[in-house]
Amino acid sequence: MDLTIKGERNQHERMAEDVELVGAAQRNPLEFEALYRKWLTPVYRYFYFRLGNVKDAEDLSAQVFLKAYQDLPCYRSRGAFSAWLFTIAHARLVDYYRKNSRKAALEVSIEELEIPVSAMDLPERAAQKGEFEQVFSLLMGLTEKEQTLIRLRFMAELSYREIGQVLHCKEDTARKSVARLLERMKKQMENDHD
Amino acid sequence: MTKSLENKINDAVQSVEPTPEFTEKLWKEMRASTQTDRAPQRAPQLRWLPAAAVIALAVILLVVSPQRVWASLRGLFDFLPGIGLVQDDETTLYLYEPVSLEQDGAVLTIEQIVSDTNQTVVSYRIEGLPKNSQRCSYNVNRLRLPNGKELLPTGGGLSNEGGIVQARIQFFALPEGVTQAALYTAVDPDDPEISTCGAPKEWKVDFSLSTEKPADMELLPVVESTAESTAEAGDNDVKISIDKSVALDDGYILYGSFQLSNPNWQAAGIDFETITAQDAAGKEIPLEQEDVLPDPNGFTVDNIFAIKVADKDFTPPLTLHMKNLWINAIYNEGIPVFSFDAGPDPQVGQNWEIDKEVTVDGIRINFRDVEVVEEPTDQGRDDSLEKGYAITVTESSAQYFSGTYFCAGQGEGTPDYGTAGPSSELYPFIYYYSGGLPYGSVTCSIFHANFLHPGNWDIEWQPPLADE
16 A cells, blocks of 8 residues: 655655754744745645635634744754644644534535635546545544544645654554554445445 | 545645735735734743743733733823824933935835833834835834944834835833934845845934924823723632723724732733624624733733724724633642552553543633653654653633643652643643653642633723813
8 A cells, every 4th residue: 555645755854854944943033934835735735624615724824824933932843843833733723623613513515615726627627526525525524533644644744753743642553543544434435436 | 547545635635725825925924923012812822831931921920910010001191193102201202303214216204203111112114115125024123222232123013015114113112311323124134035125125214312292293192991891709700991091083992901810810811802892772893902001121011901992983882792811820839630640660651541520710621641751752862852741631611721731749850841732632731851750649730721711791981072
């Protein structure tokens, strides 16, 4: 089974790069821009694939980066920057859940899903749209914790080691959990197909 | 060929990107935020917080009490549009008339400066900038004193729209006896966009201040008010009062304070997401966050607040309704929340079920378990890794609750650093210990909390009559 995603291959280089970028940003706040541009998309995707709409994904992403920007001087680089950033992201999501508790436990219906224009523009856009909805639907069938694992792995493109830091579990536990989840999702996909 | 699930997920993921407009707008806001001092909408969360900082925070909060600050404000302040609260006495210095400097066709004009014992506020504007000046962000602002020293900004903000920069920057108070200085403003030399800024990169404008007020200066009176919230007395009661107000052309500014009955509660704050205002006819009146006067030492003063009522066309009285208040509590001695037997040598991964509900200051907190964790290994520290306790809180009765818990037991271990923020099943509260992990009979106590305190506070406020 090929579970390799873009971030995994270069995780050591990426983390080393983050250490340098964090140091530069701590010396000069304007240097934070490099970290911002590097991590905005993963953070945005992490929220988007939970909330299913652009506005909330943008709002929460903004909160995360404003918070990280403000707190960076106090950040102590004993763990991966990504783990720190996604800890903030998760805190914002928890906050959002609490404030939106009446939104039917934040269930996102496929009908209400804001499918990105880029996906719709592709030549096989009908198939793309279908696949997009299928992925979202499979995600929504998972528990909150399971969704978080998948989003950290695929949307945030974190390595298993980084996921372990975010979720305070061993790297191997994160790896096995994701593998088990994917197996289950595949079975679900096959059942849906049948 | 059928696509694998992983490929489907990856394709779906790759199709989602934040828009370039959002990306640029947010970065612009973040850069601007370096120069703003607006009170945070929520009390600050403590993250990666050394234990000593909790104590330091307590000291700071005790030093800067609202009673002291408001007492010093009584009857002494006026409101100057464009500047804010101004101490109206013989020691306050003013810029008598605007000062301008021209560079490459652009003109920087210092419109107003007021310097009192609390702060120096400078309002300036730059006009005539070339078209390619949108990326010129004059983020570096200093007051250069005759002795060569510089005063740093304590807050304020600036905008650059349509080639016009408008700034209002707050600095520390001028040293006693100093009446001359220079405003220095520049584009940060390390700004990667500096090459695209076609306007002058730096400005230095000399100015002199005197106690003489400008002839056309319109100081608005700050009127005393006696509006108070109607809340039941109790251990966790918060009384909110509107102490002063200023009538503007387009609304009012209300200055108020909190009186906290719980001695552990160091600071309260308005939850601007839930505060509402209605007039006597039931019309919703918009509210905005407004600057409060900073402490002369540069600290944000707790337990006072300022709200702008952004409308004047309403039927009095105005009723402010608050559902939540931000509370920052410090428990100096710690309040024990649970105990467990960690044994003589707790190991990483070892877990103890707690399953206990505890009520702290009226907020119910459910503790699920505690687990031994170790510092992340990735950064290659030379010394041995510290162990910590990860405490899982499953839920609390507050809309938001963030606690800092320290554990004590046998051994020499003391709290070193850790995370804070709203903990959950996925994100337990973790604190690492130097000198060894406490073992044996371990008791964990809460030392700090930041939470939304629920309630129903109504404050009926009557705008002052025009001749008051």
